[in-house]
Amino acid sequence: MLVLALDTTTPTGSCALARDGRVVCEQVNDAPNAHAEHLPGDLMSLLDRAHTRLADIDVFAVATGPGSFTGLRIGIATMQGLSFAEGKPLVGVSGFDALLRIADDDLPRRTLQAKAGRVATWVDAWRGEVFAALYENGHEVHAPVVSRPEPLLESLRGDGSQSERPTLFIGDGARAHADVIRAMLGEMARIAEPMAPPLAGAIAIIAGELSISGDHAPHAIRPLYVRRTDAELARDARALR
Numbered sequence: 001m002l003v004l005a006l007d008t009t010t011p012t013g014s015c016a017l018a019r020d021g022r023v024v025c026e027q028v029n030d031a032p033n034a035h036a037e038h039l040p041g042d043l044m045s046l047l048d049r050a051h052t053r054l055a056d057i058d059v060f061a062v063a064t065g066p067g068s069f070t071g072l073r074i075g076i077a078t079m080q081g082l083s084f085a086e087g088k089p090l091v092g093v094s095g096f097d098a099l100l101r102i103a104d105d106d107l108p109r110r111t112l113q114a115k116a117g118r119v120a121t122w123v124d125a126w127r128g129e130v131f132a133a134l135y136e137n138g139h140e141v142h143a144p145v146v147s148r149p150e151p152l153l154e155s156l157r158g159d160g161s162q163s164e165r166p167t168l169f170i171g172d173g174a175r176a177h178a179d180v181i182r183a184m185l186g187e188m189a190r191i192a193e194p195m196a197p198p199l200a201g202a203i204a205i206i207a208g209e210l211s212i213s214g215d216h217a218p219h220a221i222r223p224l225y226v227r228r229t230d231a232e233l234a235r236d237a238r239a240l241r
Contacts, residue, residue, distance in 0.1 A: 001020055001021075001208055002056055002058050002059070003018045003211070004016075004046075004054075004061065005060075005061035005093075005200045005201070005204035006039075006043065006061070006063070006075050006078060006079055006200060007063040007198070007200045008035045008039075008063065008067075008072065009063045009065055009071055010095075010172055011071075012029050012030075014026060014028045014029065014198035015029075015043050015046050016046070016198075016201040016203070017046055018204035018205055018208060020208075021205055021209075022205075023201040023205065025050050026198055026201040027042065027045070027049075035071055035074045035075065036074050039078045054082070055086065057082075057088060058211075059088060059090075059091060059207055059211045060082055060091070060207075060218075061206075061207030062078075062080075062090065062093070062203070063075060063092075063098065064092040064095075064222065064223050065224035066096075066123055066144065066224050066225060069225070073223075076092075079218075079221075089215075089218075090217070090221060091206075091210050091211050092221045092222065093206045095121075095171075095199055096131075096140075098203045099197075099199065099202075101206055102170065102197050103119045103121075103192060104119075117136055118134070118135070118136050118166070118167045119134070119169075119170065120134050120135075120168070120169045121170055122149075122171040122172075122174045123171050123172060123173045124171075124176045125146050125173065128148055129146050129147060129148055129149075130148075130149055130171075130173035131144060131145075131173065131226045132145055132146075132152055132173065134156075145226065149177045150184070153181060153185060156185065156188070165188070166189065167185070167188060167189060168192055169190065169192065170191075170195065178191055178195065
């Protein structure tokens with residue numbers, strides 16, 4: 001099975017090709033926040049490097065968020081167009097799940113994390129905030145939220161009884177706020193390396209697994225925004241006047 005995946009939720013973004021659950025190649029956009037100018041050219045370049053035709057793709061995959069509203073729209077629209085054109089399924093994968101998969105793949109080399117099994121996936125939400133989800137032993141224990149880092153870290157710190165259960169932080173939100181993470185949690189915090197890995201490879205692998213069951217029609221993709229759009233907030237503010 002060949003899966004072509006795209007992530008435009010981060011400023012750089014990435015695309016990847018996976019064959020039978022293994023990443024064949026993955027590339028990162030070298031022009032941050034320029035997704036519209038590089039797509040679908042980046043995808044075609046990736047396929048050329050892998051000596052693969054678009055018609056050979058069995059499953060298309062796309063990051064559904066959270067992240068830039070513009071980036072999400074560009075990425076989803078691009079992959080919907082290719083999926084419709086080729087008559088192939090399109091699987092949506094959240095960036096949180098991709099980060100968790102990357103963290104889990106690294107756990108065997110991290111004995112403390114293997115013992116703790118707690119992973120905080122943080123995506124930079126700008127404005128001093130992060131999009132965040134928390135996982136315990138591979139299961140989501142706190143639904144995605146948008147928040148400043150301090151309240152999230154305070155909840156992890158609790159009353160100090162969690163000192164033997166470190167948390168692994170991963171994502172560009174963790175990179176942006178690494179100093180405050182270390183300051184507030186000390187030895188309870190572990191920072192993934194790299195802190196902000198490309199997501200497309202993990203998205204491709206997850207999508208291949210999900211595609212085996214269910215109907216994955218292109219029009220069924222739903223973005224994971226977490227934060228309401230500025231347009232929605234402005235509309236509600238006008239309604240209150």
